Amino acid sequence: MQRINSTTLTPVSFILNGVPGLEDKHIWISLPLCSMYIVAMVGNGGLLYLIHYEESLHRPMYFFLATFSFTDVVICTSTAPKTLGIFWFNLKEIDFNACLSQMFFIHTFTGMESGVLMLMALDHYVAISYPLHYATILTNPIIANAVFITFMRGVILVFPTIFLTKRLPFCQGNVIPHTFCDHMSVAKISCGNVKINALYGIMIAILIGGFDILCVIVSYSMIFRAVVKLSSADARQKAFGTCTAHVCAIVFTYVPALFSIFAHRFGGHKISHSFHIIVANLYLLIPPTMNPIVYGVKTKQIRDCIIRLFGGSKSTKSHDI
Template identity: 50%
Template structure:
């Protein structure tokens, strides 16, 4: 009995299966995910480099975009390399502590990105609805504090999950039908009551990205109300144009994430491999598309990226 109890409190290494039921297609599935990850790396590093070297881009809106690029890089790099390793049958095993580390940085970067998107929405609100105060409200020191607040908030939300998972016994249950470790995916392998984990995960989802999306929605309702009050049609179009790229990024980020969250908890008739596919999409699709959307939609960024790339090609 003592041996059994001792075994039950040990933290096993986990065997990640990838997309269970689609093992024969893993090699094919890996191709789009690999291309998306490479595109995300190139796009976000290019954006960071351009914002760093171009002094004209050292403005709050572009500094928030740089923070978003860093969050995207952490989000995708925490998950995609291991997923590709599973798809290519290189390594499917992860130690318990490595799994906790991956889970922590994946969720931390997701919450940080949600916080940054909220800050960007407030930035657009002040720029359009109260432009005379914009320079005094969004100083460089305020932007830096917002970045630190995003990290601190994410850390405070995710740090308790480490202890919530470490207290659980696993009784030798170590097979995880997923491509990366997430909070509830680990908790469901435990041979104990996980009600605290379920409620904590539900509460943090509602109180972090859930509250963020509500506040973002409120800010855009106020923005639209201010835009429609403008007398000039050209001014209305300009105001809408400055927000369009941010709205696209919000839709790209939240749509697959919330769809994955709700199908995971309430979509019991949805096949398991669809859950896993959605979970992989929300860590790869936004990091890939965010720099593309901003480069295509924002004329200044598009010009600066072209100039920097042209100078780089000339040097080579």
């Protein structure tokens, strides 16, 4: 039975219903999700350790990559354990404040992930266009400030959603047809007016996602112009090669996110609600799973460091990427 504050119509807890209509398949759905979560934790944890351990990776590009990996760890850890608890042990109840905290972490760090991708694009532009001034342009204080500002941008923009959700009355029930507390998934079960929530959610998506995608497009346009001006074919190939892993990370991050957004807003009744929920889970797990694999395969210096680490040889400084 739902316990509720009669003054504010705020439930003590919510019930996360998993994937409605596919309850009998929860175990099967959990297997790929669990596998992806394990790969994401091992891969990103390994990258963080490697970047900390190897002196040759103590450079701006890899500092951004370490921040990216840390962000991915937070994102998938914010959702996957609770989702697996629902699927495996039927642990559907979540405290009201815990739900709001989960919502905050999900949206803040997905915004952070987008922001770090944008910073990495700018890093590549500086490295290719101004190689002789790279170290003087991207100093440690500038990098630290850029990452901090990106993080605070997410905090400042996402924090009001907590108050917008907390003010809503929940007089029709406390069952959320989802595996985690997404802003609009929680708002939609309210019996109050959620137009402000919906409009503010769109505004955040534009201010964070729209701005970052625009910066990435502009950065790569300038990178392309700088690369085609290089006289040597080998130099052009090497310059493009440095961007391969980052472009893959952009695809793995933005394509599932955009698909989820457009399917949710324009799919209507053509796409089942269960499909929306599965896509939302994949959208949060695919980037953390694939990014360390892509960077491990596509980045020569990381590959060399892994070989040296497991081969037991000492770290050496290298400037190849």
